Amino acid sequence: MGWRQFKAMVRKDVVSELRTRETVVSMFLFVVLAMIVFHYAFTVSGGGRLSFYTGGMLWVVFVFGALLGLNRSFAHEKDDGCLDGLLLCPVDRMTIYLAKMTANLIFLGAIQVVAVPVFALFFASGRIATHLPAFLALVVLADLGIAALGTLLATITMNTRSRDLLLPIVFLPLVIPLLIAAASGTSALLSGAAGAPSVLGRLAFLLVYDGVFLVLAYGTYDVAIGE
Amino acid sequence: MQSATTVAAGSDQSVARPAAPRLATTGAILAAAAALLAAGVLVGFWIAPTDASTLGFSQKIFYIHAPIAETALLAYGVAFVAAILYLRRGDARYDRLGVAAVRLGLLFSALVMITGVVWGRAAWGVWWAWEPRLTTFLLACLLYSGYFVLRGSVDDEARRATYGALFAIIAFVDVPITFFATRFLPAGLHPVVIGPSGSGMDYRDLIAFVAGLAGMTLLFVGLLRVELGIESLHEQLRELKYRLGR
C-alpha cells in the first residue's frame, strides 16, 4: 500500500509538471543563464583561468537552481488548497516526504542531464567524460542531499509568510557543507589535480551528510508537515 | 446561557517564584563569573609565560577566544535539548529556553568572530582567513540568525515554537558537519593554530584556560537566567493583556 501511494504521489507531481512545465523550464533557463553570467563575470582581460572556478560554478548554479524547484515542492497542494486532501489520506507521513523528495530529485536530475553537456560545451571540459563514473557518483550523492534537506525545509517554510524568501535563508547555510564537498570534488576531477583518494573522501562525506539528514527527516517529518 | 467570559483554561503559567531570591542567585552567579574571568585574564596575560611561537603575545587572546567558542557551542547544545523537550512535551517554557539559548549563542558566536578577527590581525596581519573554526562560527551566526527570521514569519504561536524547535535541531546537527566540511578546503595561506604551541601547556596556561572556561560558562548561565526571567515577565504581561482584552 505504501508503494502504491508513493507511486501515486510521484506520478501526480510529474504529470502536473509535464502538463504545465512551469518549474522545470524556469530551473533550466536559470541554470543556463547563470552559467553565461559567470562566464562574463570571470572573464578578465588577459584571459583569466576560469578552470579554477568551474567546479564551484557548476554547483553554485545547481544549488540556486534547485532552490527554484524546492520552493515549488508543495506548490500544487498550497495553490490548489488541497494540502488537507493529502493529509486526510491514511498515508505514512514519511511516505509523503520520500515521494516529494523523489519528485524533486527527478526535476533536478532532468535539469542536470541537459545542463551538464551545456556546461561542458561552454567551458570545454572534456575531463568530465574521462572521469564520468566519479562525476556521476558525486552528482547523485549531492543531489540526494539537496533533495533530502530541501524537501524537509520546504515543508516547514511552506506554511510561513514570505515562504519563497525564507527557504533560501534557511537552506543555504545548511547546504554549504554539501556545496564544499561537491564543488571541491568536481574541481579536483576537472583540473586533474587530485587523485582518487580525495574524491572518495568527498563521496564518503556526502554519503554521511545524506544519511544524517534523511535520519533527521525520518525523526521529525510527522511534526514538520502538520499536527 | 453561559457566555464565554470565563478565564481560558489551560493557559500557560510558569510557577511564580518570589522575585528576590531569584535575583539573588542570578547576581551571585554573575559575580562568580566576573571573578573567574578576571582571574583568568590576570593569570593568562600577566603571569603565564609568553608563547614561544611566532604568535607571541597575541596568543593570549586564546584564553578568552576559546572559552567563548565553547560556550557558544554549549548554548546551541542547550537549544537543541530544549527543542527536543519542547517537541516531546509541548511545554512552552522549553520554547522560551530555546529562544534565550539561541540568542546567547548568537551573541557568543559574534564575539568569537570579533576576537578571532582581532587575533588574526595581530598574529598574521590579515583581517580574515578562511580558517575552519572561524568559518564554522560565521556560518553558525548566519544559520541561527535564520532561526529568528523563521520564527518571525510564522503567525501562529504554537507553530512558531514547533518550527523553531525543528530548526534548532537541524542547525545543531549541521554545525559539526560544517566544521568537517571546511577542512576539505585546500590548506589556507596561513597555518592557523588556535592554541598554545610547544610541547604542551604550562600549568599557568592551564589555570588561565580553565578559569576562563569556567567563568564563561557561569556567565552564560547567569545571562540565561536573566533572559528567561525577562521572557517570563513578558509572558505574564502578554497573558494579562490578553485576559483584559477579551
Next chain:
Amino acid sequence: MAGAGRAAGNHGGGPASEPAGGARSERAGDAPERAGDAAAPEICVEGLGKAFGRRDVLRDVSFTVARGGFLTLFGPNGAGKTTTLRLLATLLKPSSGSVTVAGHDLRGDPAPVRRAIGFISHDPLLYRDLTAHENLRFYADMYGVADAERRIADLLERVELSHRRHDVVATFSKGMQQRLAIARALLHEPRVLLLDEPHSGLDPHAVDLLDGLLGDIRAEHTFVMATHSLRQGLGLADQVLILDGGKVVFAHGGGMAEAEFAATYRAQVREGALV
C-alpha cells in the same frame, strides 16, 4: 424555492435515528425510541477541548452520533464548527477530551480513522491541473481502493460527471467541483462523512443537486455537517447542535420547524446571522 421541496423536520430517506446519548433533548414530546440502535455510537465526543496557544477555541464539547445518524452543527463564525470537524477528520489533535470515530480512538493511530472518514469542505480538495479521472485515480491509490477503475466509473456516473472525466478540473464550475469532491470523498467507502459548509458558494441549482446526492447516500453513512444554511441543515438532520464561543449552547434530537429553530438560535447566540 428549493425544487426538492424538503420541509424542515422531514427526515429524507433512511431510518430516523433516535437522539443519541450525549445530546440534551429540549422538546416536550419524545420521539419513540427506535430499537436496533443498541450498538455503540458511531461518533463519540466527550469533553473535547482545543486550544491554539493561548486561545481556547473549543471547550468541553460533548455529543454522540449513532450509526446512520445525521448531526448538523450550527453557530456563528468562529464558534468552533470547522475546528470540530477538523478534529474529527484527524487534521487537528485535541488538546483535551476524547474522541472515538467508527470505533477508533483518535489518540491512537490515525490511519484507521482516516480510512473510515470522508471529508467535504467548501474547498473541493482537487488538483486543478489534473483531470477528474486523474484526481480520482490519485485518491483511489492513496486510499488503497480495490478495483479502482470500476469504482471511479461508478462514482462519476453517480455524480453525473462521466462526460467530463477527461477534462481538467480547472475548467469545472464550482458546483461541478463540489460534485466531484463528493465522488472523491466516497471513493474509499467511508462510514462517516464530514461536511464543512458544503453549500457555500453554490448557486441554487447546484445546491439542489448536492442535496439530491446527499439524500441518495443518506442511508449508507453517518453524517456530521456544519452549515449556516437553515433549510439544508435542518432538512437532512435528525440531530442539531448550536455551538457558540467554543461551547455547546443548544442540542436537540429530532425534527424542528425552521421558524422555531431560528427563534431558538437567535435567543441562544449573541451574534451572527443565519441564512
